[in-house]
Amino acid sequence: MEEKELILLLKQSSKDAFTALYKQYWKQVYNFSRLYLTSVDAAEEVVQEVFIKVWETREFLRADDHFKGLLFIITRNLIFNQHRKSLNEDFYKVTVLAALEEPYDVEEEIEANNLQEYIDRLIDELPPRRREIFNLSRKEQKSYKEIALLLDISEKTVENQISEALKYLKKNITLLLLFI
Template identity: 30%
Template sequence: MVEPTGNTEKALLVLASAGDVVAFSSLFHLHKHKLFSYLLALTESQMLAEDIVQDVFLKLWNEHESLTGIENFGNYIFRMSKNHAINHFRRMAHETLIISEMFQADPTHNQTEDFIALQETEKILAEIIDKLPAQQKAIYHLSRHEGRSHEEIAALLKISPHTVRNHIVQAMSTIRTHLIRHSEIFLILALTASFKK
């Protein structure tokens, strides 16, 4: 791959900002491999790295009129990608915490409405987890319920920590997608919680 010169890249940015799909595609092909390698090292997930590369360039295209204002395109997209990865892991950690709290909540501390919502949520979560692929379900259980590290799970199942992480990312993505469909339950929990404060 030929490295772009500053002038070449600037010319492509000017064309892309005017809506030139070919120029934008050239920018994508000039940077995608380095960006993917960086994200793969950062996330240890091929699927997640590919998703972030696509998300970053989709966002750039949706805002292509502002491309000419970018001084160093390479640095800019690496910063964007890093922020995407950080936000993903923050979101995942938050979701894991919510799920963990729901499973560990003490029903005796809830009012009747809260208890019914909690029971329904736990039922939905159990159904989602039960439908995960066998290895993914086993890894999720070892990680979230037994508190084992990626390295411990990898040694136990004779797979790589990278594979463990991929399975957890995929499991969380599946859980998130299904829970969005049942968001009214979270709304009930949030409303009842707000009345207690």
Template identity: 30%
Template sequence: MWPDAKLLDLLRLDDREAFEILYNKYSAKLFHAAYNLFRDSDVCEDLVQELFIDLWTKRNQLNITSLESYLKVAIRHRVIYYIRTQKATLDLALIEELIEKYTADSKLLQNDISQLLETNVAQLPEKCRQIFTLSRKEYLSNKEIASRLNISIKTVENQMTIALRYLRTGLTDYLPSVVALLMVYMMS
């Protein structure tokens, strides 16, 4: 088997056989990585195909040091983008399983986490809290928030980073339950 670095060199020289070897070596792994994020095999197949088409199209400009890492990150980004653009459908059975797993013990845990989240959001600096609320509760984009508050998009991004970092540290112990709760919140 050829090492990835050699295959990349050949790919840059328009070698179709090197491309086929790379495709055969990585396509199944990338499909499973995408499928683990959401359960739609047709979409996952399309995303993998698009990734390899893009790899072939940009073969002469590639500056990749670790092909496997590059492909894993690229497929993850494609899946996330697909979900963000709401083209993806979430696997409701999987979500219900998560919710059941993390909320079966009691409603008290749910209430505790909701209260902790609200308390932590309330402790954010005013502008940071306002931006977080507009983003997560009113579902505004960074551009829309910046326009509404008459601030730069970069300021919105920075404030969201601060808010999420703060909330993440405050909810670390409850993280699995928070994920399940957020899914319930998003579905209601």
């Protein structure tokens, strides 16, 4: 049976067409995966995920499209996602290990607390509306749009108030650091 016919049948949820396409292409997808993945298990997992995606999106397939090309695009994307996930996990592990190896510095902790108290005092010195907007943004993690809706002001006003608050804080923190 021709590939186009198989794709048309696959679009109609034919398991036989899916099996035929799988048998025809799984080895090529696997070999392509092995070029970028060192683990046999990881490559086999990618092959499974590729064909799961094909099954899940079968109704969007077009018989005129280059099916093999589609498989390799899906495979490439899955490999990139797997690499990205692996890099993030490795970075997390290295960060945790580095943190465990660093000695705990009580003086540094006290200095950090003092700086935080100083910043809190500076925030308290802001004009009331600016302080409210700044706290909604930084402490409550609200977006400019959410703040604008909540306070019935424009997003541009929110942006300007945050900008002015940050300028004030930076100026005063810089002055503090100059005298330390």
